[in-house]
Amino acid sequence: GAVVSQHPSRVICKSGTSVKIECRSLDFQATTMFWYRQFPKQSLMLMATSNEGSKATYEQGVEKDKFLINHASLTLSTLTVTSAHPEDSSFYICSATLDSRSGNTIYFGEGSWLTVV
Amino acid sequence: AQTVTQSQPEMSVQEAETVTLSCTYDTSESDYYLFWYKQPPSRQMILVIRQEAYKQQNATENRFSVNFQKAAKSFSLKISDSQLGDAAMYFCAYRSYSSNTGKLIFGQGTTLQVKP
Numbered sequence: 460g461a462v463v464s465q466h467p468s469r470v471i472c473k474s475g476t477s478v479k480i481e482c483r484s485l486d487f488q489a490t491t492m493f494w495y496r497q498f499p500k501q502s503l504m505l506m507a508t509s510n511e512g513s514k515a516t517y518e519q520g521v522e523k524d525k526f527l528i529n530h531a532s533l534t535l536s537t538l539t540v541t542s543a544h545p546e547d548s549s550f551y552i553c554s555a556t557l558d559s560r561s562g563n564t565i566y567f568g569e570g571s572w573l574t575v576v
Numbered sequence: 577a578q579t580v581t582q583s584q585p586e587m588s589v590q591e592a593e594t595v596t597l598s599c600t601y602d603t604s605e606s607d608y609y610l611f612w613y614k615q616p617p618s619r620q621m622i623l624v625i626r627q628e629a630y631k632q633q634n635a636t637e638n639r640f641s642v643n644f645q646k647a648a649k650s651f652s653l654k655i656s657d658s659q660l661g662d663a664a665m666y667f668c669a670y671r672s673y674s675s676n677t678g679k680l681i682f683g684q685g686t687t688l689q690v691k692p
Contacts, residue, residue, distance in 0.1 A: 491678060492678075493678055493679055493680070497619075500665075500685075500687070501684070501685070502667060502682045502683065502684050502685050503621075503667070503680075503682045504682075505679065505680070505681070508679060550619060552619075552621065554621075554678060554680070555678065556678030563678065565623075565671075565678050565680065567620070567621035569618075569619070569620055570619045570620070
């Protein structure tokens with residue numbers, strides 16, 4: 460069945476370096492994917508909408524130069540946290556929508572824990 | 577802009593009992609979807625139940641049911657015969673019917689504790 464896979468599930472990076480998180484739709488194509496950020500015991504906050512073949516749409520307050528999103532194919536979107544700092548440490552989740560005749564189904568990735576030290 | 581509000585940060589229920597989680601939302605749209613998601617400690621988002629705004633009938637999935645009051649913009653989740661595995665964080669979410677397929681707006685979440 461349709462699945463969304465995220466990689467890596469956990470990553471630790473040094474302050475000032477960049478780290479890339481991948482979101483893949485398995486067995487289906489997703490022209491649009493979404494990236495969320497979640498702090499401990501808090502809600503999911505939409506960061507950006509990833510559009511295949513075009514620029515991502517960022518939510519207000521999200522630094523597009525810091526959180527680079529690339530959606531180069533119909534099955535892969537990547538989130539790159541550039542010049543990471545400890546305050547970027549968080550849980551990042553992506554989602555993708557499978558469109559079918561019976562309707563739209565949203566699938567979430569397993570999430571990625573980022574720790575910046 | 578749409579907003580979703582969950583006013584209960586934490587709830588507790590005895591095993592086998594019934595609990596209701598509250599959710600209100602604000603929108604000027606007439607067509608939309610509402611969801612309840614469960615997030616266990618693994619952090620995987622699990623769809624519990626979905627409601628289309630144009631449907632008057634409340635959605636039901638086994639032990640889970642909703643009370644959808646469109647005029648009041650209320651969307652509560654009732655969990656019957658609560659089980660230990662129901663312990664998790666629950667999020668109410670809104671999605672527009674037309675634009676940005678898949679874009680969800682989440683409430684603050686309610687942490688549900690199930691006592692044995």
